[in-house]
Amino acid sequence: MSSFILRDIRIFTGETVLENAYVHIVSGKIASLGPITTIPSTTSEKIYSKPNHTLLPGLIDCHVHVGSGASHALPQFLRFGVTTVCEMHSELEHVQARHKQTLLPNTARYKTAGQSATIENGWPIPVITAHDKSPETAADIATWPKLTDHDSVVAYLDWNIREMKPNYIKLMHESGLSMNMPLTKPSLTLQRTIVNEARSRGLLTVAHATSLKDTLEVLEAGVNGLAHTFCDQPPTKEVVDAYRKGNAWCNPTLATLGSLTGEGRELQEKFAHDGRVQHLLGKEDVQHVCECMGFAKEKGKVDFAYQSVRMLREAGIDILCGSDAAGPAIGTAFGLTMHHELSLFVHEIGMSPIEALTSATSKVASRFGFKDIGKIEQGYLADLLLVEGNPIDDIDKTLEIRGVWREGALCDRYEGVFEG
Structure with missing residues (x-):
């Protein structure tokens, strides 16, 4: 056809x-x-x-994780109308496997950051190892970059580009403030080095941050966009100014933050049990969507995330649609969570349906530099x-x-x- x-x-x-x-x-x-x-x-x-x-x-999910144990992800994304996905962190062997898989029929197109720019004991290592002590996971984490200085950044980028052919670079800037979980995060100097070296190689940078303080810091480093919004406190004008300064965009992952705070369960269950999707999901997927991560249930509120996106949108900051769907991320499902996110954009943020659909198609393509899709x-x-x-x-x-x-x-x- x-x-x-x-x-x-x-x-x-x-x-x-x-x-x-x-x-x-x-x-x-x-x-x-x-x-x-x-x-x-x-x-x-x-x-x-x-x-x-x-x-x-076709929808473009600008934030996914389809690494270990996720060989079913690219076919499932496609069934849900997500024709392109943007991997935001995975190990070499899994990236290589997905690059091969995307050449097959009935799979979504695959873009990737390769392995993200990580540091010793930085996000998300402590969270993963607290819940998964398997030798396989330990072996994966042992391959992650442990950046410390300019030379290690250059070596990481050269290796990532050579081995994984990334479309952009992912930074991690997580202090654990929203989760009441003190974590080690990179220095602002290190983050600036990553951004500048990536830019000199023609690559965009995308950053993880879930607190207001971390968001402001990593925006100061000059990243092109944020892979989450924050949920630890209400937004301030300062964050709008920080986005404007660098013409950065925000992929808020509202559905996933609802799982992170534990407040999204009711809506997750609604989507998981929607009669229109039962033939597209397995039983394990349904169970997976109906649970919550809950890491930020003590310190975070999903309404703070909603407020931040409303403020950014009103200020003219580009909002992009992406799910953060991942095998370990309970409360999400490959493909389904994109539709959940679109619904939140309209019903919680106040976007028109056209605006929401644009955020999942042409706007993502424009911001990521994808020339022939969207x-x-x-x-x-x-x-x-x-x-x-x-x-x-x-x-x-x-x-x-x-x-x-x-x-x-x-x-x-x-x-x-x-x-x-």
């Missing part, structure tokens, strides 16, 4: 909405789109008419999500999935449904 026409549909291009439209896919790319009156008359491809359906660019536009790859109904009016319609394509190839989960 790499060449075909979808017609009589609504199209969200990643920026605008076209009603009663068509899209023409040829050899896995967008050949043309527009009003149905302009459908090419000389075409031998199959034509599918899908009234009351909306076509979206839009339904002539010449772009045909990464597409077809849903029944109108998510422009009701964001929760994104779970009415009727077809998913990566480069024009239909995900096998939808072959029977789509042909019907």
Whole structure:
């Protein structure tokens, strides 16, 4: 199905909405789109008419972890309409495995930070080892960078680039303030060194921080974006100024922070038991989503996170959609948590559905420098999500999935449904 026409549909291009439209896919790319009156008359491809359906660019999850034990992740993301994922930390052997896996049919496209820039006993080592004392995990952690100075940063970046071909670099800046868990974090000097050396190699930098203090510090280091918002206290104007100073963006991971504080359980259970997704999830996934990490239940409040994103949005800071879905991150599920996050953007932050969908498509692509995905536009790859109904009016319609394509190839989960 790499060449075909979808017609009589609504199209969200990643920026605008076209009603009663068509899209023409040829050899896995967008050949043309527009009003149905302009459908090419000389075409031998199959034509599918899908009234009351909306076509979206494939979603881009800008924050995932699909390392050890996550070989099912890329196929599951695709089933949920997430056609591209951005890995934010994994070990060499797992990155190499995912690079190979993404070449196979029925998998999401894979972008990666490779292994993140870590220090001895820094995040997330103490949290992982407190709950997982297996030899396998210890062996993985032993391979992590233990950065200390300029020379170690240069050696780490050269190794990461050579071995893992990263699309960006991930920094960790976590003091444990939001979790009442004192942790060792890198110095601001070290973080600046990582940012500057990454930039000199043409790579963006993305940082983990979950407290206001840590967020302000790592923004001062010059990172391009934050992989979380904070949940330890209400936002201040100072944080808006810090984002503006570096033109940084925020991927807040609100659903995951709800699990971190323990306050998200009710909504997690709602999504886990939604009848529209039961055929896309395993029983273990459902159980996994219905539990909470709870690391920040004493010090953190998810409403502080909501407040921070509302303030950043009102100030014109770019908000990107990403789930932080990971095997060890209970309260999340590969693919499903992106739809949960979109719902929170609309119902808690006050975004319009178009704004939320943009945050998961064209805005992610623009900020990460992905040139051929994130839009339904002539010449772009045909990464597409077809849903029944109108998510422009009701964001929760994104779970009415009727077809998913990566480069024009239909995900096998939808072959029977789509042909019907």
